[in-house]
Amino acid sequence: MPELPEVETIRRDLEQYILNLRIKKVTAISSKVLRTSLKNLQKKLLNTHITAITRRGKLLIFSLHDEKHHLLIHLKMTGQLIYRTKKFLIAGGHSLGQRIGGLPDAYTRLILTFQNGAELFLNDMRLFAYAHIVDHPTLEKTLSAFGPEPLSSDFTKNYLEIILKKRQTSIKAILLNQTLIAGIGNIYADEVCFAAGIRPDRKASTIKKDGVARLHEAIITILPLAITKRGTTFNSYVDGTGKKGNFVSHLQVYGHGGKPCPRCGTTLQKKKVAGRGTVICPQCQK
DNA sequence: CCTTGTGTTCTCCG
């Protein structure tokens, strides 16, 4: 599940490699991931280049040289974006040009080929990921639906307090709500709640000022740490070059249901909160 | 059956 730290890792990786590379070929293997026609995708991408890569929540925004259009890519649950140099793709030529690194593979849905022979693969096992081409007004409309970036100055303790105060739903539902805070998914929602000592199923409006402060601190500490560790590879996430992230060994509760709490040793409970599998330490989280 | 991000649809309550 690529969440903010994973998508940011991919963004930073790709920014190093694909900016200003002329796109020579656009290959759609599965049109299901296209939110526009292949024809339109080719028309907008061929013989131009990407001038900037930005991120909003879990959404990647590739801005095109025409200064009018943007390629949007969302990886949803199992999507991958992997860059391969030509050298990597043809390396080892000893086996009749067979590609190493296994790309494209059975889950490759879209390929961008650059003038230098490098390729960008959009892979997705479950076909939830998408690629779209939008103009400025559409982009603005899309972005306006997102809540503040948790690592920007817009995301203050005061803002968090305000959005929690009047809500009757669980704190976890709020952390997962992209219109309230952008970029947190199931992994980091559980990690943040554990770090803050707050039960994810607790009603948001009951969280007092000190709890809000701990939640805020947990969010702005854990997300950057996960970015420095290049994200969490639990199932299918890989970075922009196909490598796994290293944050999984730092996870305190996610995926640890039934195991002892790393802080107090109490058995971590698993239950469904906000429709998602959720791990809670009944001792440390109140 | 379970897993999950998000868009859509349904339900409930004031």
Added chain:
DNA sequence: CCGGAGAACACAAG
């Protein structure tokens, strides 16, 4: 009965 919040469902494949 209306509006909006929040919950439930749909999607997909292993």
